[in-house]
Amino acid sequence: MFKFTGKVLSLTAVALMATSAISSAQSMDELVAAAKAEGQLTTIALPHSWCGYGDVIAGFKAKYPEITINELNPDAGSGDEIEAIKANKDNKGPQAPDVIDVGLSFGPSAKADGLIQPYKVSTWDTIPDSAKDADGYWYGDYYGVLAFGVNKAVVQNAPQDWADLLKPEYANSVALAGDPRTSNNAVMSVYASGLAAGGTGGQDAAAKGLQFFKQLNDAGNFVPVDGEAAAVAQGTTPIVMNWDYNLLAMRDKMAGNPEIEIVVPKGAVVAGVYVQAISAYAPHPNAAKLWMEYLYSDEGQLGWLKGYCHPIRFNDLAKKGVIPKEMLDKLPAAENYEKAIFPTLEEQNAAKKEISTNWDAIVGAVVK
Template sequence: MFKFAGKVLSVTAAALMVTSAISSAQSLDEIVEAAKKEGMLTTIALPHDWCGWEGILAGFKAKYPEITINELNPDAGSADEIEAIRANKGNTGPQAPDVIDVGLAFGPSSTKEGLLLPYKVSTFDGIEVKDPDGHWYGGYYGVLAFEVNTDIVKEVPQDWADLLKPEYANSVALAGDPRAANQAILSVYAAGLSAAGGDASKASEAGLDFFKQLNEKGNFVPVIGKASSLAQGTTPIIVRWDYNALADRDTLNGNPPVEVVVPKSGVLAGVYAQAISAYAPHPNAAKLWLEYIYSDEGQLGFLKGYCHPARFNQLVSEGKVPQEILDKLPPAEAYTKAVFPSLEEQDANKNAVTGGWDSVVGANVQ
């Protein structure tokens, strides 16, 4: 079910330019001791209700209590994370992130800019999508879905075109600002894939046109959708990653009732990548954090949050995934139509959406 595939997620040679030499080899024990001496890890953009991060953060703290986790802006978008690295190049204080969790398209561009520190975790060989020199690697993926408050929305939309119907006036929101947040940027692409009949070359333009129509019809709500706004009825339909929507469904526990729908077309899978800042104030704590994330324990933490982790196939083949976790995941057939856009396609879409949203759609999402 984990469909990372080299031919689909191809990376151009230019996108993999090496910006610095691989650091000298350290044993895990040496990294642990050095990280404990540093005593702190600064993360950014890790909301506790996203993809199991709450449990993963708790697991790391329990395993390494000597290391304090300093959490910056949990609601930051991928572009915000990259800007935080740029803005803190000479800063060793608490505002400089050590590690980032960004949309896949931000990995190669940040590597070319020299913003990421190459490091290969001990489970590197089992990771399917990665920079060969270890500047970044895919951590998990999900598909974009509709999260629906069925107390308010009685006729649940089943596909993107349904969202244009008049019964969804003042109802549809994105889970981020499409000028900065990877989730929202890819939501535009997914809508465009559906509108363009699966033609990736037309997806960005068609996606912007779709949201222009959605806005003109009065169906689009220019508010960043969250579980709270869903429950309050401000944004009764949110386009967001399936794992976030499923986690909200559990958290809200029927108040209000939530239905999560993977659309019939335009099923887009998004991969998020992990990386270490080239200017990390705590580089050894950062390495230890990645070691934990890509360990069996960390990978199962993603699964508990409804995400498909990088080493999913390997863990299943080795019988390391408890059946109770597998039983809570959506059925495999929901993902059979999932499209994994290449890095080149994602990068082109990111430029088209961030550059064209204001002029085409004209909705200030905040």
């Protein structure tokens, strides 16, 4: 699985009833008391090195020391999380997860299968509508945006937008992070280039993205190899498209040898989002709701940002001016993030079908 000042503490019962899908009205104080009485929260698939989760979990523990966090299988994937709910429907023991953090496609399917329950956090209205279930069954938690990672030792003038990649100065320089016939990362990069070229979304943006990559390949700028960190560092593929959190982590790991510049393109800024949900069979439902309140508070959201995963409430946090300057200084231009587009699951599926089916015929470059 690839899977931070103000915690809201003064909600009234009326306000929480208006924004939450709790079956019976609860104030925050009542929710905290109920969660403490349960005394435990069971999570799954939350590696401490991913998205700042180590600090996020520590923050929750410090705020609510009466609640023990039982962490299951930190390295599991989204599919494993869903199977864990299914396997423990009748089990209230330590192997039954209360909450899940999964890829976008797993939210709607888990809802359809009756595996998750609705809950709307107090900050619900600041989560983009396109990144949450209207009934509160699942909701985006953090996202990455597609960006350019540029080896400054090889490329002096970093491209600032998708169209720039076609310039002659970037000959034999541009790579994808994966094979667009099979890699979601690569598929969404092609999709984003199509949106920047005037695509309207879904199949149309995918088709325009294929034409863009045909131009890129015909111009001799596209390098058909997987743009991994080693290839970027060695200059084999000095420009790579990837999720920003991967690129930012790569930049930090290289520590200036070579210097890596991260550019969020000015045109289409496409986001890939993960979602949170509460198991329909959660043994500790109040602790699960309190966990969600913490994750979607300013404190919890900034925790993810510290780990380079953009919190879903980023625009709201930026508007309120609560993001520490030292965090913003480590990121590409914040104004570009404010343009982030969250493709729907339907749009993503249409793009995947169009790109995986027609890449060979239109672009004709086999990524190895």
